[in-house]
Amino acid sequence: MDKVLFGDNQFFAVNHLSDEKSREQARRFKDAQSIMYVLDQAIDLGINTFMCTTHDRIAEITEIMRNNSGRYSRFNIFPCMPYAHKYANAVTELGPLGAMKQYLPGNIFSFAAKGGLALLNKDFSKFMEMLIDAELKMFRGINTPVIFIQNVLTDMILGLGANEVFAEYHAYIKKKYNAEPGYITMNMPKLLDVLESVGIENPVICSSINKVGFRMSGGRELYEEYLRNRTFRPVAMQVLAAGALRPKEAIDYLGQFPKIESVLFGASSKSHIRETKELIEAALS
Amino acid sequence: MIKTAVIGLGKMGLSHAAIVGAHPEAKLSAVCDTLSLMLSGVKQYNPSVSAYDDFNKMMEQETLDAVFVATPTKLHYRMVKAAIEKGIHVFCEKPFSLTLEQGRELVDLAAQHKVVNQVGYHNHFIGTFREMKRLLAKGIIGTPFHFTGEAYGPVVVRSKSGSWRSQAAEGGGCLFDYASHVLNLIQEVIGRPVSVKGTLLKKFYSREVEDAVFSSLILKNGLSGTLSVNWSDETYRKMSTSLMILGEKGKIICDATELKIYLKEENASEGLSKGWSIKYITDLALPVNFYLRGEEYSAQVDYFIENVKNRTPGNINTFEQALYTDSVIEMLIKDGKE
Structure with a gap:
C-alpha cells in the first residue's frame, strides 16, 4: 500500500465538523468533472491511490479513467463498500424488499432465476456475494488491490457477533477479485480480536488514529497498545480529528507507530494536498 | 448481564441489536422479525441469539430483562404493552404511539409496573x-x-x-x-x-x-x-x-x-x-465503548442499559416526553x- 491514500469525503459532502461546510462542498463538487480536476492535481503531486466509497458518482470517475487508460493505467483505487446512505434511504422509502429489488444486480427475474429469496434464506453468503458484485461492478478494468468494507457494515457485523461473515468476505475478495480485503472500523481493538478469532492474520484495518482520541472506541490508550504490540496492517484515518488538530502536530503523532502503513486524508486544494502528503511521507519514513 | 431482545430488524433494530451485542453489560438473547432473510442470517452466523418470527412466541419462550421495540409505529402499542405487563423494561422507537389514548395507557402502565421506559429520540x-x-x-x-x-x-x-x-x-x-x-x-x-x-x-x-x-x-x-x-x-x-x-x-x-x-x-x-x-x-x-453510526446511538443504549441495571427511572426520553x-x-x- 502507498503511504498516502487520497480520500473522497470532501467530494461527497462528508464533513464531521460542520454540516454547513459539507453543503458548501456539495456545491463545489457538483459533478464528476470538478472531482476529476482535484484528483488530477493529486496525481500530478505523486499520489497514486484513491480510496473511495461506492457512491454513484464514482462510477462516472471510473468511466473517465477507463477512457483515458494511458494516464490512469497505474493508478489504484481502494473501493469502500457499501455507500450506506444509499441503502438506508432506499429502505426507508421502499422497505427492505423494495430496496433489494432496486439494488440487486440485474432485475428481479434474473435474481429469481439464480435461486432468489428461497436460496438466500438457506445461504446468506450467496446474498453477500451478490451484493459485493453489485457494488464492485463500477470498478471493472480498474486496479483495486485492496477492497474495504465500510465501517457502518464492519461494525454492525462486529456488534451482531456474525464473525464468520468476516471470514467469508475475506475469502471471497481474495478468490474472486484477487485483492487484499480491508476493514474500516470505529472499534479497532475489538475488530482485530474478532478477525484473529476467525483465522484472519495480519489484516488491513483502517481506523481513526489521532492524538485526541476522537472516534477511537475503547479509548486512545488501548489503540496505542494495539498499534505497538499487535500484528496487523494499520491505515490511519481521521488523523486531524475532523479538523480539531493542526496537520503538523496531528501527523507527527503518527510517527511514533512504525506499524502504520498508510494514512488516509482528503483535501480540496493543491497546496493542502501537497502539504499533507509531505508531512505524511516524513512521518512514516 | 441484562438479557435483551430486539423486535423488528429494520434500520434501527439492526443498529440496536449490534450495539446491545457489543455492550459489556447486556446480552443479545433474541431477535424477532417477519422477514425470513434477516432471521436466517442470524441463525446462520450467530446461533447464540434466538431468532423468532412470532412476537408472542418469543415472549412465551424467553426470559428477558429488556426489549427494544423497533417495529412500525402501529405495532408499538401491542408489543410495548405485552412487555410491560411481564415487567420487562422497554426501549421503544419513535414516534411512540399512533393514538394518544394508547400512548397514555402505556405511560400509566410503565409507571404502575415501574419499568424503565425510553424512546429513541437520539x-x-x-x-x-x-x-x-x-x-x-x-x-x-x-x-x-x-x-x-x-x-x-x-x-x-x-x-x-x-x-x-x-x-x-x-x-x-x-x-x-x-x-x-x-x-x-x-x-x-x-x-x-x-x-x-x-x-x-x-x-x-x-x-x-x-x-x-x-x-x-x-x-x-x-x-x-x-x-x-x-x-x-x-x-x-x-x-x-x-x-x-x-x-x-x-x-x-x-x-x-x-x-x-x-x-x-x-x-x-x-x-x-x-x-x-x-x-x-x-x-x-x-464517549462510548462501541461506535456504530454516531455516538448518540450508542449513548442512548448505554443510558437505557445503565438505568435497567440500576433500576433507576431515567429522565431523558421517557414515554411521557414522547x-x-x-x-x-x-x-x-x-x-x-x-
Whole structure:
C-alpha cells in the first residue's frame, strides 16, 4: 500500500465538523468533472491511490479513467463498500424488499432465476456475494488491490457477533477479485480480536488514529497498545480529528507507530494536498 | 448481564441489536422479525441469539430483562404493552404511539409496573444539543424572542413509494418520521409547545402522506417560533436537524456538528467572548465503548442499559416526553386539516 491514500469525503459532502461546510462542498463538487480536476492535481503531486466509497458518482470517475487508460493505467483505487446512505434511504422509502429489488444486480427475474429469496434464506453468503458484485461492478478494468468494507457494515457485523461473515468476505475478495480485503472500523481493538478469532492474520484495518482520541472506541490508550504490540496492517484515518488538530502536530503523532502503513486524508486544494502528503511521507519514513 | 431482545430488524433494530451485542453489560438473547432473510442470517452466523418470527412466541419462550421495540409505529402499542405487563423494561422507537389514548395507557402502565421506559429520540445524546440546553437553562441569551426548528433530508425524492412510511394510518409521513425529532428537541431544549397555528402539510412526491411540514408553534412560556421540516430535499446528503434561538442578549444556532453562539456582551462565567463563539462536536461528543453510526446511538443504549441495571427511572426520553411529542403531532394534523 502507498503511504498516502487520497480520500473522497470532501467530494461527497462528508464533513464531521460542520454540516454547513459539507453543503458548501456539495456545491463545489457538483459533478464528476470538478472531482476529476482535484484528483488530477493529486496525481500530478505523486499520489497514486484513491480510496473511495461506492457512491454513484464514482462510477462516472471510473468511466473517465477507463477512457483515458494511458494516464490512469497505474493508478489504484481502494473501493469502500457499501455507500450506506444509499441503502438506508432506499429502505426507508421502499422497505427492505423494495430496496433489494432496486439494488440487486440485474432485475428481479434474473435474481429469481439464480435461486432468489428461497436460496438466500438457506445461504446468506450467496446474498453477500451478490451484493459485493453489485457494488464492485463500477470498478471493472480498474486496479483495486485492496477492497474495504465500510465501517457502518464492519461494525454492525462486529456488534451482531456474525464473525464468520468476516471470514467469508475475506475469502471471497481474495478468490474472486484477487485483492487484499480491508476493514474500516470505529472499534479497532475489538475488530482485530474478532478477525484473529476467525483465522484472519495480519489484516488491513483502517481506523481513526489521532492524538485526541476522537472516534477511537475503547479509548486512545488501548489503540496505542494495539498499534505497538499487535500484528496487523494499520491505515490511519481521521488523523486531524475532523479538523480539531493542526496537520503538523496531528501527523507527527503518527510517527511514533512504525506499524502504520498508510494514512488516509482528503483535501480540496493543491497546496493542502501537497502539504499533507509531505508531512505524511516524513512521518512514516 | 441484562438479557435483551430486539423486535423488528429494520434500520434501527439492526443498529440496536449490534450495539446491545457489543455492550459489556447486556446480552443479545433474541431477535424477532417477519422477514425470513434477516432471521436466517442470524441463525446462520450467530446461533447464540434466538431468532423468532412470532412476537408472542418469543415472549412465551424467553426470559428477558429488556426489549427494544423497533417495529412500525402501529405495532408499538401491542408489543410495548405485552412487555410491560411481564415487567420487562422497554426501549421503544419513535414516534411512540399512533393514538394518544394508547400512548397514555402505556405511560400509566410503565409507571404502575415501574419499568424503565425510553424512546429513541437520539438527538438528546448529541453533545451539541445537550450543551445548547445547558446554556439556555443558564439564560445566556436573556429573554428569548424567537426560535426555529428545522430538519431536511432526502428520503422521498421521487414519486414512488412502497414502505409503511408512505401510509399515514401506519405512522408514516414526514410529520411522524422527521418532524417528530424536531418537535421533541424543541420541547425538551426550549420548551413545550401548547398550541400551533398556520400549519401546512405539503405533499410533493407522496400520494398518501405529507412530505413537508411548516407551522408556527407557541410554547408554554409564551415564546413562539417556526417549524420547517422537509424530507424531500435532496440537496441534503442525510437528515440534517437544527435549532436556532434568538434572545435579547444573543443567539444560539445548533446542529449535530456545531454549536454557534453569538453574544452581545462577553459571558465570563461561561468563557464566551463577545460576538461569535463556536463549539464543535469533537469536544462535546459523549464517549462510548462501541461506535456504530454516531455516538448518540450508542449513548442512548448505554443510558437505557445503565438505568435497567440500576433500576433507576431515567429522565431523558421517557414515554411521557414522547407522548407529549405525539400530542403536538396531533395538534399539527388537526391544524393542518382546517
